[in-house]
Amino acid sequence: xxxxxxxxxxxxxxxxxxxxxxxxxxxxxxxxxxxxxxxxxxxxxxxxxxxxxxxxxxxxxxxxxxxxxxxxxxxxxxxxxxxxxxxxxxxxxxxxxxxxxxxxxxxxxxxxxx
Amino acid sequence: xxxxxxxxxxxxxxxxxxxxxxxxxxxxxxxxxxxxxxxxxxxxxxxxxxxxxxxxxxxxxxxxxxxxxxxxxxxxxxxxxxxxxxxxxxxxxxxxxxxxxxxxxxxxxxxx
Numbered sequence: 263x264x265x266x267x268x269x270x271x272x273x274x275x276x277x278x279x280x281x282x283x284x285x286x287x288x289x290x291x292x293x294x295x296x297x298x299x300x301x302x303x304x305x306x307x308x309x310x311x312x313x314x315x316x317x318x319x320x321x322x323x324x325x326x327x328x329x330x331x332x333x334x335x336x337x338x339x340x341x342x343x344x345x346x347x348x349x350x351x352x353x354x355x356x357x358x359x360x361x362x363x364x365x366x367x368x369x370x371x372x373x374x375x376x
Numbered sequence: 377x378x379x380x381x382x383x384x385x386x387x388x389x390x391x392x393x394x395x396x397x398x399x400x401x402x403x404x405x406x407x408x409x410x411x412x413x414x415x416x417x418x419x420x421x422x423x424x425x426x427x428x429x430x431x432x433x434x435x436x437x438x439x440x441x442x443x444x445x446x447x448x449x450x451x452x453x454x455x456x457x458x459x460x461x462x463x464x465x466x467x468x469x470x471x472x473x474x475x476x477x478x479x480x481x482x483x484x485x486x487x488x
Contacts (some may be wrong), residue, residue, distance in 0.1 A: 298479075305380070305466055305479035352419060361474050363407045363432045366419035 264289040264355045265292070265333075268367035275343050276375045283370050285353030293359045296354040297327055302332040306352065312336060323347070331370040348374045378403065380469050380480035394455040397483045401448050401469030408450040409477060413464040420426060422465075425450055426473055446460045454485075462487045 298306040310321025317329040353367040410422040421434040425444035442452040468477040
């Protein structure tokens with residue numbers, strides 16, 4: 263069965279600083295990988311996804327993620343964080359034959375200091 | 377195009393009662409999935425429907441059930457509510473299976 267680990271429960275960065283959120287997955291083959299963002303009281307918004315091909319994936323809002331098969335990781339990065347990026351971030355994995363059957367990590371809460 | 381809508385947005389019930397939550401997918405979307413989000417367990421997959429058929433089910437007791445109608449709208453039902461069922465219930469729709477999922481704002485259920 264697939265599973266996801268987000269080692270950091272809470273991260274605080276200063277506005278303008280770079281950001282990296284970690285995600286490690288467990289799955290027998292190469293799964294589909296996703297990063298979602300959730301603002302308070304809101305649903306989830308897809309930032310980016312990896313299905314196959316180029317291992318560096320560009321997403322919305324200036325985010326990118328890199329798939330590293332050897333490390334079973336899919337870390338999310340942003341070069342310069344904005345105050346509006348403060349939210350909860352979820353990494354998710356799904357089997358390639360059914361990405362509706364998604365398993366989520368516990369989430370990382372991002373706080374942005376002015 | 378309107379997004380995924382969920383009704384009601386907030387709900388308070390007492391233990392032992394049952395509840396029905398509704399999800400209207402984006403127009404044209406035929407796949408609907410449900411997730412439960414709690415502080416302790418995080419986001420957990422409940423079930424997925426496509427063309428009125430349940431395709432997949434997560435690890436939840438039989439008190440949790442769902443269905444999908446011919447217009448792709450979906451409902452989930454929880455019977456004999458327990459305190460631990462208090463959660464944000466999220467619905468997501470996609471055009472077909474294996475397409476990007478779009479999430480609704482959720483229904484916040486509180487069980488007293």
